[in-house]
Amino acid sequence: MTTASAQAGWRFKQPSVIPGFGLTLGFSLAYLTLIILIPLSGLIWRSAALGWPEFWAIATDRRTVNALQISFGTAFVAAAVNVVFGTLVAWVLVRYRFPGRRIVDAMVDLPFALPTAVAGIALTTLYAPNGWIGHLLAPLGIKVAYTPLGILIALIFIGLPFVVRTVQPIMEEIDKEVEEAAATLGASRFQIITRVLFPGLAPAIITGFSLAFARGVGEYGSVIFIAGNLPYKSEIAPLLIVIRLEEYNYPAATAIAAIMLALSFLMLLIVNLVQTWSRKRYG
Amino acid sequence: MADPEIKSWEPHHASKSAAVTESRPARAVLMAIAFVFLAVFLLLPLIIVFKEAFAKGIGTYLESLGDADTRSAIHLTLLVAAISVPLNIVFGISAAWAIAKFEFKGKAFLTTLIDLPFSVSPVISGLVYVLLFGAQGLLGEWLKAHGIQILFAVPGIVLATVFVTFPFVARELIPLMQEQGNGDEEAALSLGASGWQTFWYVTLPNVKWGLLYGVLLCNARAMGEFGAVSVVSGHIRGLTNTMPLHVEILYNEYNAVGAFAVASLLAGLALVTLVLKTLLEMRYGAELAATRGH
DSSP states (O other), rough: HHHHHHOOOOBBBOOSOOOOOHHHHHHHHHHHHIIIIHHHHHHHHHHHHHHHHHHHHHHHHHHHHHHHHHHHHHHHHHHHHHHHHHHHHHHHHHHHHOTTTHHHHHHTTTTHHHHHHHHHHHHHHHTTTTSSHHHHHGGGGGGTTTTTHHHHHHHHHHHHHHHHHHHHHHHHHOOOOHHHHHHHHTHHHHHIIIIIIIIHHHHHHHHHHHHHHHHHHHHHHHHHHOOOOOOTOOOOOHHHHHHHHHTOOHHHHHHHHHHHHHHHHHHHHHHHHHHHHHHHHOO | OOHHHHHHHSSSSSHHHHHSOOOHHHHHHHHHHHHHHHHIIIIIHHHHHHHHHHHTHHHHHHHHHHHHHHHHHHHHHHHHHHHHHHHHHHHHHHHHHHHHHBBBHHHHHHHHHHHHGGGGHHHHHOOOOOOOOTSSTTHHHHHHHHHOTTTTTTTHHHHHHHHHHHHHHHHHHHHHHHOOOOOOHHHHTTOOOOHHIIIIIIIIHHHHHHHHHHHHHHHHHHOOHHHHHHHHHHOOOTTTTOHHHHHHHHHHHHHHHHHHHHHHHHHHHHHHHHHHHHHHHHHGGSSSSSSSOO
């Protein structure tokens, strides 16, 4: 079939006896265009219509810059924390057998299933100065709720399953014989982990990091309760968009959203490049 | 409580153990760190929801759930999910059929586009509809002239929910249907079944558990969505407040019991979702897509 179509030259669709291509592709494209593409291009069109001077003024406004820094900065740190603990959790789930492992495994998906507003008020209550965790930290002079540290906690919660669920399946596929071979050749456990296991896991870890990071940058519901939302200090970019909208300042909301989208796509691009590099380096 | 499986990871020779698995103390430390981390970040938030909800007894709990505004928020959330989930089911099946059953140019690009909503902030997902349908929006004037209300009303909330839950069903079905190939459908068609019969009696039974899995995740997100809905809803009590938005209002009014009572319903939904999802994975793991990301 493939050779036949190759001889036929360029063809949009390869021949098939299965019906319904036009209907399903047509419907899918129409639905995708109406729900996603037109609204998103509306955003791009509106921000392009602002004109460069106005766009630049909004983009370099100190409050905008700080909000973007807080969103991207905390999301980056939270994703890094999740890489460490998420990989560790995945390792424990894949390699060790203990009673209740199935339940612990299921629990990891809680942040996917729990509505963000619920997570937000629950974390705030825990980390408030009189909360279960907050009152333990207060004597140490650590304030979590209503500070940037609170944002970090919320983003760690939100991002954890992304790392675990990307790394776990790759870890399960690791052939134990490779480790045994390395051991027979005299490698220590530490050498095996850093030289044999880690390189194989690196692409999955990078993917997990980027998913957690992307989610953290855009996260709103779980963060706004715990952040305190002080302009310049603990105000995240999505919240600033909402505030500008409530002020009917559509140009500013649009511009901040466009910057966030652009930065997120730039980030994804960089991650893809790092992925390609790590596959070449370790693959 | 000796788990028989624990033994299977014990190395046969002490000399090998250090290299092929971690030493006993190292394992204990790693497990302890993982458990403490999970307990602090996942278990405690879940427990505190129910603890706060019942802080003033079950009577107050039931009373806050019986509140008229709370009940209308519950109704709205159910209504929005009942509209947006079926829409995304139809789209998911249709997109999976086109992508998994056929080879065509631009397929990879289309698959990427379907995942797009996952990389957009929920707030931006709401904002795009405000820019389209709002008073200053592209269609704002026209809608106003024709008396159509989309923003700050149910249609806007449904649209925003459809946007954020868009990929769930499709991304579950596409890899599953790709894995299963076209053999069954080709056999059915060659035996004289119509296209519709083939889908209904062959394809759908083949993917039913995967479909249910996707619907489960789609529904959990649809009922729990906060950011996108918050931007388009207008927060009109008793009218355009969904359950997550109502949680926020009650919480900001320092009505902790009320907020956590509604939150406990949503947390219950999350737990039911997780249990069903785990059961599906255990029972029908082979019939779900092998590439299980999230």
